[in-house]
Amino acid sequence: MAYQVSIFLENKIGHLKQVTSVLKAADINIRSMHLNHTASGWGILNLVVSDPIKASRLLNDKGISTALRKIAALKMVDQPGGLDYLLGSIADAGVNFINAYGRVANDEKSAIFVLDIEDIPDAEMKLKQAGLEILSDHLVYGIKE
Amino acid sequence: MLYWEKEIETLDRTSLERLQVERLKKTISQACGSDYYGKQYKSKNITPEKINSIKHIQDLPFTTKEDLRSHFPWGFLSIPKKDVVRLHSSSGTTGNPTVIFHNRHDLSSWANLMARSLFTAGVRDTDVFQNIAGYGLFTGGLGFQYGIERLGCLSIPAGAGNSLRQIKLMRDYGTTVAHAIPSYLGRLFDVFKEEGLDPKKDTQLRKLVIGAEPHTEEHRRRIEEMFGVKAYNSFGLSEMNGPGVAFECEEQNGLHIWEDAYIVEIIDPKTFEPVHEGEIGELVMTTLDREAMPLIRYRTRDLTRFLPGTCSCGITHRRIDRIAGRSDDMFILKGCNIFPMQVEGILMKLPEVGEDYRIILEKIGDQDEMIIEVEVKKEWFRGDVNFLDRLQKQIERLIRDEVLVRPIIKLVEFGSIPKSDGKAVRVIDRRN
Numbered sequence: 001m002a003y004q005v006s007i008f009l010e011n012k013i014g015h016l017k018q019v020t021s022v023l024k025a026a027d028i029n030i031r032s033m034h035l036n037h038t039a040s041g042w043g044i045l046n047l048v049v050s051d052p053i054k055a056s057r058l059l060n061d062k063g064i065s066t067a068l069r070k071i072a073a074l075k076m077v078d079q080p081g082g083l084d085y086l087l088g089s090i091a092d093a094g095v096n097f098i099n100a101y102g103r104v105a106n107d108e109k110s111a112i113f114v115l116d117i118e119d120i121p122d123a124e125m126k127l128k129q130a131g132l133e134i135l136s137d138h139l140v141y142g143i144k145e
Numbered sequence: 146m147l148y149w150e151k152e153i154e155t156l157d158r159t160s161l162e163r164l165q166v167e168r169l170k171k172t173i174s175q176a177c178g179s180d181y182y183g184k185q186y187k188s189k190n191i192t193p194e195k196i197n198s199i200k201h202i203q204d205l206p207f208t209t210k211e212d213l214r215s216h217f218p219w220g221f222l223s224i225p226k227k228d229v230v231r232l233h234s235s236s237g238t239t240g241n242p243t244v245i246f247h248n249r250h251d252l253s254s255w256a257n258l259m260a261r262s263l264f265t266a267g268v269r270d271t272d273v274f275q276n277i278a279g280y281g282l283f284t285g286g287l288g289f290q291y292g293i294e295r296l297g298c299l300s301i302p303a304g305a306g307n308s309l310r311q312i313k314l315m316r317d318y319g320t321t322v323a324h325a326i327p328s329y330l331g332r333l334f335d336v337f338k339e340e341g342l343d344p345k346k347d348t349q350l351r352k353l354v355i356g357a358e359p360h361t362e363e364h365r366r367r368i369e370e371m372f373g374v375k376a377y378n379s380f381g382l383s384e385m386n387g388p389g390v391a392f393e394c395e396e397q398n399g400l401h402i403w404e405d406a407y408i409v410e411i412i413d414p415k416t417f418e419p420v421h422e423g424e425i426g427e428l429v430m431t432t433l434d435r436e437a438m439p440l441i442r443y444r445t446r447d448l449t450r451f452l453p454g455t456c457s458c459g460i461t462h463r464r465i466d467r468i469a470g471r472s473d474d475m476f477i478l479k480g481c482n483i484f485p486m487q488v489e490g491i492l493m494k495l496p497e498v499g500e501d502y503r504i505i506l507e508k509i510g511d512q513d514e515m516i517i518e519v520e521v522k523k524e525w526f527r528g529d530v531n532f533l534d535r536l537q538k539q540i541e542r543l544i545r546d547e548v549l550v551r552p553i554i555k556l557v558e559f560g561s562i563p564k565s566d567g568k569a570v571r572v573i574d575r576r577n
Contacts, residue, residue, distance in 0.1 A: 006528025008521065010558050036530060040537060042556050044530055061339075063560045065521065067528035098531075119529070 001124075002073055002140045003052040004116065007045040008065040011037055019045065022062055028055050031142050032114055034101035046099065048073075048114055050141045069118035072127055073135040078104055078111040086113055086132075093130035095123055112140070146459050149264035149296075150257075153405050154460045161461060162199045165408055168433035170196050173205075176439045178223035181216050202408055202431065207417070207442045210243060213384070217241040224248060224437050233383050234282050245383055246437040252291065254434045258403055259292020259389035265460065266377040267352060267395050270297030273318055277325040277333075278357070279305045279567060284387025285357050289324050292389055298322070305329070305567070308336035315348045324354040324379070327364055328569035331500035334371040335560075345373035354379050356388060358568040359468045359486055363493035367500065378467055384443055385430050391465055399452040399464030406434045409463070410442070411451060414472055425450040427472055428465070446472045476506060476572060478515050483548045485571040488517060491543045497525040497536055501562040506574045513576060515552045517544065520559045 009015050016035070023030065029050040037043035048071065049055045056066045076086040083102075090097070099116035112135065117123035127134060137143075148154045156164070170193035176182035186192070191205060213221065222229070224246075231252060234244045247255070268274065274293045280286030280302060293300040303314055305325075311333060314320065325333070330353070337344050344350055350372060355365065356379030368376045380400050381388035391402035402409050408431040411420050420426035428445045448471065452464040470484040477483070485504060492498045499520035507514055519540060521533065537554045545551045 004528075006526075008526050008528075008533075008556075008558060010561070015558075038530065038534065040555060042533070042558075044528055044533075046528070060523065063558075065523045065526040065559050067526050069528045118527070 002048075002071050002135075002137045003068040004071045004114065005047045005049060005052050005055050005059070006067045006069050007047065007059065009043055009045050011041050011043055016045065018062070019047075019059065019064065022058050022064075023049065023055060026051075026054060026058055028058075029142060031140070032101055032103040032112070034099070046101065046116070048103075048140060050143060052141070069116055070123075071140070072115045072117045072124060073140045074113045074115065074127070075105075075133045075135055076111050076113050078109055082111060083113065089130050089132055090115070090127070093126040093132065095120055095126050114140075147264075148460070149261040154261070154265075154462065156405075156461055158461060161404055164405060165199055165433060166196060168405075169199075169202065169408060169431065170194075172431065172433055172435075172439045172441065175223050175436060176441055179221050179438070181212065181220045182223070182439075182441065199408070202410070202442065203419070205442050207429065207444050208440055209444050210384075210446070213243040214241040218244050221438050221440070222246055223439060229437050233284050233287075233387065235383060243384065245386075247386075247435075248437040251386075251435050251437050254406070255288065255386040255389060256291035256295040258386070258406055259288060260295035261403070262379065262389045262392035263292055263296050263298075263354070265392055265394045265401060265458075266354065266379075268296060268298065268322055268354075272298040272321045272352075273301065273349075274298040275301040275303050275311070275314055275318075275320040275323040277303050277305060277311055277323055277329065283567070284381070284383045285324075285326075288381065288387035288389060289354075308333050309340070312337060312340065312342065312348075315344075315350065319349040321349050322352045322354065323350060324356075326357045326568060327355045327360040327368060327376075328358065328500065328564075330355065330368050330371070330376075332564065344371070350374050352377065356380055359470055359474070361486055361490040361493055362467065363490055364500065367493055380465070380468065382445055382447070384440055384445070385432065386435075390430075394456060394458040394460060396456055396458055399456065399466060401456070401458075401460050401462045402465050404462045407432060409465070411449065411465075414444075420450070423450055423453050425466075425469055448472055474572070476574060478506060478513055479550050481549050483515070483550065487547050488544060488552075489571070491547055492517075492519060492540070495536075495540065497521055498540070499559060501564065501569070502571070503562050504572045506572065506576050508576050515550060516555055517552045518555045518557045518562055520562060521556055523559050526559075 032048040034046045059066045076082045102113045173193045228248045229246045231247045234242045276289045278285035353376040355376050377393045380391040391400035410429040411426040414427040428447045431441045432439045448469045449465045470486045503518040505516040540554045
């Protein structure tokens with residue numbers, strides 16, 4: 001089961017850097033990120049990192065509010081139409097998601113589409129049943145074997 | 146039912162009032178030794194002989210904070226300076242501070258009232274009492290200290306702040322009772338958690354005493370939940386000594402105000418007439434057992450009401466409700482009168498919201514706005530934008546329904562609202 005780290009941030013200069021400096025000091029690598037923002041001056045930063053449990057704990061120690069949310073990292077081809085095809089499969093699986101973001105993979109051919117499945121019951125099972133490949137944790141986190 | 150001083154605490158109303166009249170006569174006599182009352186009473190021909198019933202107190206003029214300030218420092222001193230053994234003073238950052246003088250008798254009387262108050266809340270001489278309050282000119286420190294010692298507990302004069310040290314003291318000495326201001330206890334609890342500790346399991350606390358700033362019933366309940374013990378409300382003001390003026394008994398239904406030591410009136414601050422039974426008004430107090438600096442019909446600016454009826458604990462001294470706010474806490478926004486306690490009452494009902502909040506009044510464009518900074522508790526952050534958005538709108542709606550003005554709710558990072566070791570500053574008015 002893979003996790004992203006969701007972080008509550010106020011929209012102020014320096015606040016995002018507070019997060020990255022904690023990660024840097026702990027030698028934790030960011031694999032993918034998504035920053036959203038609301039009109040009320042705060043937002044949520046979602047990060048896929050190399051060690052989400054440790055990152056979450058370290059950020060909490062610094063007084064930063066974090067949550068670990070389950071993700072499903074799906075493999076897709078890095079080509080025009082790649083996401084379109086993938087979305088068809090996800091729809092067939094009956095999975096309605098609210099948050100997702102992507103990154104290219106290291107092999108230059110594929111990409112990784114990260115789905116937030118925290119609030120979607122039986123998401124993993126549904127995706128697998130639809131024939132989708134959910135990447136293993138160590139691939140998601142970029143941990144070399 | 147045990148009492149610290151059974152006879153005086155259970156005295157029937159008629160005898161109590163007779164005692165008050167006797168003491169008021171003595172107080173007027175004593176007060177005439179001061180420049181202020183001496184001159185005023187002479188010019189108005191006020192003498193102790195004119196007082197024969199408790200109603201006659203209404204013939205005496207009020208004393209205000211401005212009077213105290215404008216006669217700083219010695220205008221209200223009623224005894225020779227060499228007999229004064231202590232003074233307490235307010236911070237007075239703008240203009241003159243207010244100063245209260247005490248002689249030995251005053252300190253002893255105050256210590257007794259404090260001991261009586263603590264005993265009423267169930268504190269006993271077998272308790273280990275940690276006083277987490279500022280020692281110095283702030284009366285919460287020394288005021289409690291003398292009362293704790295008079296009662297016979299093992300006192301730990303811990304002082305304010307330094308949460309790690311407070312926790313260590315509690316664990317080293319088995320603290321059973323602690324006194325602190327409510328806004329500090331939320332932070333102390335956070336530090337417990339950060340250290341991987343739970344006050345319910347890792348301390349011997351059996352009681353808390355809270356006071357020095359107005360706080361809602363909801364806030365008190367939160368504190369009780371956090372620490373797993375009852376938290377008793379304590380009321381006082383330095384002009385009336387300090388803590389030990391009124392205190393909750395174990396019923397926790399109103400604070401008994403000591404009517405052998407004070408004449409207590411509640412007036413309409415606009416008409417100066419006594420309010421109807423049970424109505425909220427301004428607390429006006431007269432000292433009955435102070436020699437160095439008696440105060441007569443002092444307008445406290447604290448708003449409260451008498452609770453009707455008698456208390457099942459048997460104490461005949463009346464109860465006042467928790468302080469609703471200070472008349473000068475109130476601010477006006479878009480023509481509506483708003484008290485910070487109204488906002489607090491709503492925020493504290495929401496488990497997602499932390500105990501620290503701030504109300505900022507600002508002019509945005511050509512409109513006055515109320516921005517309320519609210520901290521979301523860490524355990525409630527799930528990384529879900531919708532949840533936070535809904536929470537924000539919910540708070541907005543609840544507050545608008547209560548104060549009739551729509552606030553701007555700003556969710557801020559947990560722990561980001563500036564804190565002080567002393568009383569929490571809840572309102573910042575930037576409109577000028």
